[in-house]
Amino acid sequence: MTTTLATLTLDDRITGCLIGAAVGDALGGPVEGYSPEQIVERHGGRVHGIVGPWHGDAWRTARPLAPYHKGDGHITDDTLMTQALIRVYATVRDHLDAFSVADHLVPDLIAHPRWIPELEAEALPLQRVFLAEKWIVTRLHYGHNDPREAGVGNIVNCGAAMYMAPVGLVNAAHPTAAYAEAVDIASAHQSSYGREAAGVFAAAVSAACLPGATPASVVETALAVAKDGTQAAIEAVAEVAAEHSDFESALVPLRAAVAPFDTVGPDYRSPSLAARRPSRLHSIEELPIALGMVLVGGGDYRRTVLGAVNYGRDCDSIATMAGAVVGALHGASAVPVDWAKTVAEASRIDLHAPAAELAAVTREIFALDGERRRAHEAAFARLTRS
Template sequence: MVSIACISPVPAPDDAVGPRDRARGALLGLAVGDALGAPAENMRPSEIRARWGRITGYVAEHPCGTDDTEYAIFSGLLLARHGSALTVAHAEAAWHQWIADRDEGPFRGAGFSERGTLENLRRGLVAPISAQHRHAWSDGLAMRAAPFGVFAAGRPAEAARLVAVDGSVSHDGEGIYGGQAVAAGVAAAMAGAPAGVVVASALAVVPDDSWTARCLRRAVAVAHHGERAVRSAVVIGGYPWTDLAPEAVALAFGAYAATDGDFTEAVLMAVNMGRDADTTAAVAGALAGATRGASAIPPDWAAAIGPARGTCLPSMKGHHVLDIAELLTPDESAKWAPGPAGVRDSYVLAADEEEVRP
């Protein structure tokens, strides 16, 4: 059995997708999926059909990313500052500096896990105790996990390690596993791995008997039957909360697997399944964008994505996901350096000395 702890770049023709295009595709794909899925959040497929028929593009007059995009930017800046040297203390300090200790608010659109974390930090609790709230199992880490896969391209295990460091401030258990699955999947896709290896990479970094792994396996097993089968395989009927990490991550990977990583089809399938549609479409978009590159994203969808508006996180206002992609892939010649701390990691660590700030 071939190890997927480190995945070598897949040899490709001269006109194939390059590492920087994959990075831009992953983060722009996240933002596009987020904006496409936002209007359908918390809806059932029948409700989506009654209102729009089948969603095939933006249905909002002024599409934009939600907290999913803004928190992904937050994690991207954190990672650009510290690189592979990231610690829990770094992550906790960033939460205070950029979120908890600021007067701005009211953090519109923030999920339950983020609000619980914010409250705990403001009460003086520290990580990992800051993650001890009712929604530590949410998809709030999964939605911001893609930057770790971009940074640790071809190294799913390292991507999973780093995202868990970030997530320890806000999540626990299945919430951490969901983030690790997404980060590892994006890391594999960044190396040009086929869809099956991307899924296997995600499964390899979470406990085999976890709720996340079971849901992911069920979703992928029935993916060839389409969105209704995927949804039925993982959604808990009648459960009111749609931000369960095992469910959201499985729906996203199911959409990705069903469409073999086709960007447009994967994102639209995630959107039209409803539930936490902005997050599932954001994750599917990150996976497919890393697989196919930014050039696979419809130009009109990409053009609608501007700098973050700071609706949820005022400190992220003005940052664009494509800028984060550049920060995390500074030198293509160093991109595929072997080992857990190559030239590229040294570059990112050097950026810390220049105080990368929002």
């Protein structure tokens, strides 16, 4: 019997979200940074699954990707950061804030060697993450900045948003709480529309966990919480996405819809002078496109993620976000088993253990929230007793 959206359990949604994000990440990695046209030329058509490195066996030395082995089912920093955040939740076992990043996430990045698939070696996660994530360590570990202000001055990109799925899951079915918690956490990492995207993505994941949720309801929730350029970008992309049910026809129109809000410019590898600077008028590209692909794909995992992958540009992060939302909507069965198996084996990671850990922590946090709510209600009753 087919499982319906209304009967999916919390554990199934968490598992689907996290596996869906990791598989999307791995599929998008080898074509990250290229245009749809370049992807077609390199692969003789659209990408339909897991592919090898862009430069083949020369990946160790080929620029601009060296020394990362992107492809063959390897996860990237999107999943490394997601799993690091899950470990913070497993340690704190309560809601997180910017100080949790300083107290727990930073030590995880700089003190605990882990297997890094793209390096094919055990190394500190700090040695793999991008400069925008290294900023966290610089500002908090070395600079001793106030965690709530540490994100100011960092490049404004998708770095904070890409790993916020766990926040949405901990706050499953409570999007406004997910938004607020992610905005707080991300203040240690980003500012402006990068921080805003983190909150909106967490809210989208939370909304996808609501019984009866659909791609349209997820986007409606994202629009309800989003501010400024992020809201405008999602609205523009969603309007165009509604006209398409096939990613092939949607690739160019979706890019045109988000272009006025994207600061990077038409050439992803040669950003404009105004790229990634704070602004109330702009948005990261990745989140609106991810939500657009969820609409185009109708919530189907394969169609949605392949659309995100073949979009190119920062497609590993786009596919991570899109895969997370669809996984939360439909559970673990939505993700192709062969893709998940290949990614787990190639990356030498257990895709199920972090999900089980986060599900347990989520239940503990919900119980704590209930206790806090009841204490507040009792106190308020005493205050208002006539």
